[in-house]
Amino acid sequence: MQALARYVFQSDNRLCAGDHVSWHVPLDNSDSRIQHILLSEDFHLQTVATQLGVVTFIQIVGVCMEELQAAQHWSVSHVLELLRANKHVGSWLITDMHRSRSIFELDPALREAVQSGIREEGSNLSGVMANCWWQEDQQPTNSSTRPIGSLSAISSLSPHRVVVAQGTTTFDPSVLTQTKYTEGVKLYFNLEAASLLSLALRGRLLHGRHFTYKSKSGDVAITFVTDDVEGSIADSTHPFAMHGPWLHVHLKKDDIDEIAETLSHVDTLEEEQLPILYQWHRLKLSIAIVKDHH
Numbered sequence: 428m429q430a431l432a433r434y435v436f437q438s439d440n441r442l443c444a445g446d447h448v449s450w451h452v453p454l455d456n457s458d459s460r461i462q463h464i465l466l467s468e469d470f471h472l473q474t475v476a477t478q479l480g481v482v483t484f485i486q487i488v489g490v491c492m493e494e495l496q497a498a499q500h501w502s503v504s505h506v507l508e509l510l511r512a513n514k515h516v517g518s519w520l521i522t523d524m525h526r527s528r529s530i531f532e533l534d535p536a537l538r539e540a541v542q543s544g545i546r547e548e549g550s551n552l553s554g555v556m557a558n559c560w561w562q563e564d565q566q567p568t569n570s571s572t573r574p575i576g577s578l579s580a581i582s583s584l585s586p587h588r589v590v591v592a593q594g595t596t597t598f599d600p601s602v603l604t605q606t607k608y609t610e611g612v613k614l615y616f617n618l619e620a621a622s623l624l625s626l627a628l629r630g631r632l633l634h635g636r637h638f639t640y641k642s643k644s645g646d647v648a649i650t651f652v653t654d655d656v657e658g659s660i661a662d663s664t665h666p667f668a669m670h671g672p673w674l675h676v677h678l679k680k681d682d683i684d685e686i687a688e689t690l691s692h693v694d695t696l697e698e699e700q701l702p703i704l705y706q707w708h709r710l711k712l713s714i715a716i717v718k719d720h721h
Contacts, residue, residue: 428487431464444468444485445503445551447495449619454489459524461489465503465510467520489522491529497541500626502551505544509537549634550626557620558719559640560647561674563667564611564711608665611711612674614649616640618701621716622694627651628687632678647672653680666710682710690714 435442442448448464455461465488472484488507490498498506510516513530516523531538616624620640627638628651635655641648652659652675661668661675668675678686689705693716696703702717 431487440556442466442485444483447498447503449495453524454522455524457524460491460527460529461522461524463490463492463495464488465490465495465498465507467503467507471519486520487522488520489524491526493529493531496622497531499552499555499623500550500630501541501544501548504551506541509540545630549636550630552626553631553637554639554641554650555620555623556643557623557640558617558644559620559642559649560615561649562613562615563609563669564613564713605670606660607669609667609669611713612667612676613713613715614676615715615717617719618693618696618698618716621690621696621714624690624693624714625687628678628683628690632683633680645672648674650675652677653683676712678710682707686710686712 431442431448434440444466446466448466450463453459453462454464467486467488469484469486474484475482488510490506490510494506494510497509507520509530510520511518513533515526515528515533516530531541631638632651632653635653637650637652637656637659639648639650650659650673652661654663654677659668659675659677660670661677663677663679666677668677686707689707696716698718702715704713704715706713
């Protein structure tokens with residue numbers, strides 16, 4: 428709880444019911460499988476109105492990796508309901524650090540319930556903080572802007588692999604108020620961020636919703652959109668649009684399945700297999716999955 432409080436204080440990001448936190452460390456510093464967090468409204472402590480504002484109590488619910496992934500791909504609220512209905516967790520959602528199996532291992536039929544929910548409803552997750560950045564693959568049509576989050580290659584490229592080192596993300600402040608377009612882009616994600624690409628494509632874009640990756644270490648952001656998303660600065664004519672360090676990537680629905688299929692095995696990759704580069708020359712789009720230290 429102290430670490431979460433420190434994160435909120437340092438980042439100015441609020442934690443709300445329906446959020447999730449991928450922690451990757453046992454919550455009690457043991458060898459427990461409970462290494463991640465879902466945030467729920469506390470059903471026993473009611474909202475309190477004070478002279479300084481409204482106080483809402485949020486409950487921290489410890490979960491296994493598979494439960495976190497289900498919440499990411501479907502919704503936190505639905506997975507919390509599945510947890511409440513499981514006798515090993517219970518309606519109070521008390522975290523048992525000794526719980527050795529996920530609810531999906533205890534009841535395999537729940538996996539199909541999650542997949543059915545994703546197919547019918549899509550995902551409620553609209554974006555994540557992630558290790559990500561991007562660069563223009565070619566000069567923009569208006570070349571007065573600098574590349575954002577540019578990278579320099581430190582070895583030669585092969586058809587499927589690339590090694591990169593992150594450069595600076597400095598840019599001319601005047602571009603913050605201008606929209607620029609480029610003919611092609613390269614997107615860079617670490618393995619954890621890349622594992623959510625299938626969610627972004629099939630759970631969000633195919634349901635007419637956007638998905639945003641926001642960099643943990645700066646202002647860089649990548650938003651995927653389709654024609655169904657209103658307010659985007661990218662469209663089918665200009666699929667790659669830049670507004671300062673914020674990139675919009677427009678994808679046609681016919682292309683989403685192709686990209687998702689190519690990336691379908693990403694969640695089985697190991698860190699030792701990285702870096703890997705995927706390219707769709709027709710779309711002028713490249714995605715590199717790199718190790719965290721890059």
